[in-house]
Amino acid sequence: MEWRDQGVLLSARKHGESAAIIEVFSARHGRHAGVVRGGGGRRAAPVLQPGTQLDLHWRARLEEHIGSFTVEPVGSRAGAVMGDRLALAGLNAVTALLLYTLPERDPHPELYHRTVALLDLLGRSETWPLDYLRWELALLEALGFGLDLSSCAVSGTTDGLAYVSPKSGRAVSAAAAGRWADRLLPLPPALLGQEPEGQEGQDLAGISDGLATTGFFLEHRLAAQLSDRPLPAARRRLADAIARRARR
Amino acid sequence: MGEATRDIEALIEIMAKLPGLGPRSARRAVLHMIKKRALLMAPLAEALQRVADSARQCLTCGNICTAEICDICASDKRATGELCVVEDVADLWAMERAGAFGGRYHVLGGTLSALDGIGPEDLSIPRLCRRVSEENITEVILALNATVDGATTAHYIAEELEGRVRVTSLAQGVPIGGELDYLDDGTIGAALRARKAL
Numbered sequence: 001m002e003w004r005d006q007g008v009l010l011s012a013r014k015h016g017e018s019a020a021i022i023e024v025f026s027a028r029h030g031r032h033a034g035v036v037r038g039g040g041g042r043r044a045a046p047v048l049q050p051g052t053q054l055d056l057h058w059r060a061r062l063e064e065h066i067g068s069f070t071v072e073p074v075g076s077r078a079g080a081v082m083g084d085r086l087a088l089a090g091l092n093a094v095t096a097l098l099l100y101t102l103p104e105r106d107p108h109p110e111l112y113h114r115t116v117a118l119l120d121l122l123g124r125s126e127t128w129p130l131d132y133l134r135w136e137l138a139l140l141e142a143l144g145f146g147l148d149l150s151s152c153a154v155s156g157t158t159d160g161l162a163y164v165s166p167k168s169g170r171a172v173s174a175a176a177a178g179r180w181a182d183r184l185l186p187l188p189p190a191l192l193g194q195e196p197e198g199q200e201g202q203d204l205a206g207i208s209d210g211l212a213t214t215g216f217f218l219e220h221r222l223a224a225q226l227s228d229r230p231l232p233a234a235r236r237r238l239a240d241a242i243a244r245r246a247r248r
Numbered sequence: 249m250g251e252a253t254r255d256i257e258a259l260i261e262i263m264a265k266l267p268g269l270g271p272r273s274a275r276r277a278v279l280h281m282i283k284k285r286a287l288l289m290a291p292l293a294e295a296l297q298r299v300a301d302s303a304r305q306c307l308t309c310g311n312i313c314t315a316e317i318c319d320i321c322a323s324d325k326r327a328t329g330e331l332c333v334v335e336d337v338a339d340l341w342a343m344e345r346a347g348a349f350g351g352r353y354h355v356l357g358g359t360l361s362a363l364d365g366i367g368p369e370d371l372s373i374p375r376l377c378r379r380v381s382e383e384n385i386t387e388v389i390l391a392l393n394a395t396v397d398g399a400t401t402a403h404y405i406a407e408e409l410e411g412r413v414r415v416t417s418l419a420q421g422v423p424i425g426g427e428l429d430y431l432d433d434g435t436i437g438a439a440l441r442a443r444k445a446l
Contacts, residue, residue: 011363017267046432050396079434082399082420083441085407092400096362234362 034069051077096232204246310355329386
């Protein structure tokens with residue numbers, strides 16, 4: 001068995017004295033693990049950092065074997081984010097969430113392309129937190145827990161949408177929320193893609209509110225279905241860092 | 249395995265577990281020691297026993313020594329107000345080998361790692377914060393590995409110590425003797441961002 005593909009390195013851990021077991025997220029093969037001979041050595045260390053774009057060649061005798069990878073770096077991302085506290089937290093949150101949520105060897109090409117686009121923005125664009133928020137929406141969607149924010153679940157209106165129902169994951173307008181408003185989750189313009197022109201990604205407070213909403217569904221819907229492990233701490237650290245920056 | 253060689257085989261088996269050694273190299277090392285029994289084997293056995301009895305972590309910095317407080321922490325000359333934070337004792341020894349730092353150290357015992365479930369409470373970060381408050385520290389130098397986990401830990405510590413002390417980190421860039429042609433893009437990018445006027 002063998003295949004070639006490109007992918008993002010999610011994790012690398014030493015295996016024996018000189019090898020490493022890596023997990024990658026690739027376009028056609030989803031989250032996939034494999035052994036890299038010599039991957040535990042010093043020469044491979046700069047290449048095997050989370051976020052690196054790799055050209056992958058996987059081989060195994062049988063499909064169900066872990067197999068081995070030959071990797072070639074296509075682009076490094078760790079170097080660009082190491083000096084930027086928030087961007088580094090973003091990289092950690094993306095890789096940790098993908099490791100936590102994606103089933104093995106299940107391709108999600110659309111999510112893969114969104115992930116690559118988001119990772120390419122980290123440390124290079126100021127507005128990446130908004131892209132991150134929308135990436136979390138895409139992650140929920142890809143794994144079957146998508147939110148329906150197109151119209152109000154109560155009145156059907158598309159105007160004045162201000163909340164998300166924690167039960168159905170559907171939008172609720174301010175008028176329809178009434179006295180239930182305090183039990184609903186916030187729906188900031190950032191989550192709807194309705195920010196004023198030229199100000200996209202500037203409203204960190206709105207993005208922080210949006211992350212509280214996506215975080216609720218990641219934790220109470222997705223994580224509850226996957227295992228009894230809590231969401232990765234890296235995701236909480238990113239949400240906290242964005243909230244702190246929004247308060248400045 | 250014969251009765252007559254059982255102890256030797258057991259020694260080879262233990263030696264083969266050491267980093268850098270496998271069964272063949274362990275066998276070679278044991279054979280060499282047996283041949284130089286008086287010169288190597290007996291002193292090695294004595295030294296191993298002594299270290300096994302006395303090796304311990306320094307209560308202040310986490311260095312490995314044979315007393316409660318290591319020589320570096322006990323020395324008044326090293327009380328410069330600078331505290332160098334390293335991931336592991338091997339890193340501390342590497343810094344000492346370089347002889348470029350005259351202050352004291354703090355060994356974290358690892359880095360934050362979401363993958364391995366290592367959080368701040370699993371490292372000696374709370375002890376570091378206490379040291380900054382209790383000792384006369386003017387600068388904390390974060391000498392952590394230039395990896396994603398190392399950088400995540402450095403940012404976490406910098407945040408914890410924000411406003412209390414000057415926090416710096418080691419520069420990243422082209423190593424001495426390094427050729428640009430052989431460097432990875434991450435290192436070249438970091439070196440370019442940290443360029444300095446000549």
